[in-house]
Amino acid sequence: MNSYLKQIIALAMLWIITIGITAQPRISIFFDHVTEIARQEKISVKEAAQRVRNLGVEGIDVRVSTSEAQLNMLDSLEFMNASAIADINFVEGEQPEAEHQAIDFMKRHGYKRLLIIPGLLPKDAAPEKMEEVSGRIAAFVKKASKKGVEVMVEDYDNRRSPCYNTAALDHLFADSRKLRHVFDTGNYLYCGEDVMMALRHFLGKIRHVHLKDRKAMHDNASLPIGTGIVPLKEVIRELLNSGYKGWFTVEHFGSPSMLEYTTQSVANIQAAWEGTQKIM
Numbered sequence: 001m002n003s004y005l006k007q008i009i010a011l012a013m014l015w016i017i018t019i020g021i022t023a024q025p026r027i028s029i030f031f032d033h034v035t036e037i038a039r040q041e042k043i044s045v046k047e048a049a050q051r052v053r054n055l056g057v058e059g060i061d062v063r064v065s066t067s068e069a070q071l072n073m074l075d076s077l078e079f080m081n082a083s084a085i086a087d088i089n090f091v092e093g094e095q096p097e098a099e100h101q102a103i104d105f106m107k108r109h110g111y112k113r114l115l116i117i118p119g120l121l122p123k124d125a126a127p128e129k130m131e132e133v134s135g136r137i138a139a140f141v142k143k144a145s146k147k148g149v150e151v152m153v154e155d156y157d158n159r160r161s162p163c164y165n166t167a168a169l170d171h172l173f174a175d176s177r178k179l180r181h182v183f184d185t186g187n188y189l190y191c192g193e194d195v196m197m198a199l200r201h202f203l204g205k206i207r208h209v210h211l212k213d214r215k216a217m218h219d220n221a222s223l224p225i226g227t228g229i230v231p232l233k234e235v236i237r238e239l240l241n242s243g244y245k246g247w248f249t250v251e252h253f254g255s256p257s258m259l260e261y262t263t264q265s266v267a268n269i270q271a272a273w274e275g276t277q278k279i280m
Contacts, residue, residue: 025236025273027266028059028082028249031066031074036258046073051259053077055266059247061085061115064105071109082247083152083182083208084111090136091119091129091162099140106149113150113207115182116140120160130171133162138176145178152207154182155198157190157220165191166198173205181205185230186212186251190220195230196238203242211235211269212251222252224261226268233272240276 029052038048059082060074086102088095106114118137121129141151153172156163163169165188173179183206188198199206213228215221226232236248248269255261 024056025269026059026247027057027269028061028247029057029262030249030251031060031062031070032253033250033258033262037262040258045070049074049077049079052262053079055263056270057266059249061249064102081109081111082249083113083115085115085117087117088140089119090133091121094136099143103144103147103149107147112148113152114144115152115154115208117156118153118162120158121162123160130162134172134175137172137179141176141179150180150207152180152182154184154210155187155191157187159191166193166201169202180207182208182210184210184212184251185235186214186222189214189217189229192217196234199235199238206239206244208246208249209239210249210251211265222254224252224268225250225265226272227264232268233276236272237276
């Protein structure tokens with residue numbers, strides 16, 4: 001083989017690597033799903049985690065209350081830190097203890113991105129209540145960012161949530177320029193919004209993705225990803241075109257067969273990814 005041909009092959013290989021054709025999606029899962037698999041299948045949590053790992057799931061989303069023993073077990077199976085989750089009820093008022101616990105967990109265990117669940121507003125809450133909550137979130141974001149922690153909120157499937165829809169999230173982001181978004185594909189459908197419109201609206205703020213599928217708008221039952229009405233391939237393509245390199249977390253809380261759902265979801269995500277790569 002002459003040197004010119006070798007150079008052409010080397011450049012072609014570099015181009016393939018650069019555009020990511022050989023790359024695989026970074027798939028994560030909630031640790032809550034792993035423990036549910038263990039319960040349903042009547043196996044240990046470690047065995048459930050190993051089965052999930054064998055499917056090609058590399059990341060884990062944990063709660064800041066996850067025990068040291070459980071974290072060590074996940075480390076032993078070489079799960080990577082996708083995100084941590086903290087319930088910090090800013091609706092009820094200042095939460096210094098919960099804030100400290102969350103930031104301390106992040107620093108001790110090397111997690112960089114924190115999803116906060118800020119509680120639920122009272123029914124018919126006055127606008128002033130939302131202002132108070134938004135201010136508390138903004139103050140926490142400022143505190144956490146000084147510690148190297150990126151705080152995120154997701155579109156949450158409860159109309160009393162301060163993060164319920166695009167308008168509510170716009171309010172929070174307006175009050176905190178460092179606050180970032182976990183884009184949940186199913187929850188925008190739940191509140192009656194178009195998934196792709198919401199995706200494009202928040203594209204610059206998205207740092208993490210929850211892949212969730214639904215049967216129909218306003219339906220809160222989750223399906224295996226890729227079997228409902230979420231345009232999975234279009235979502236992945238739009239994110240990749242934007243330069244997104246983060247995690248795709250499979251989500252189907254309430255599944256009657258979590259291992260089966262997870263197996264199908266992972267396969268569908270990988271197939272959608274491959275189909276997207278062929279088009280790009």
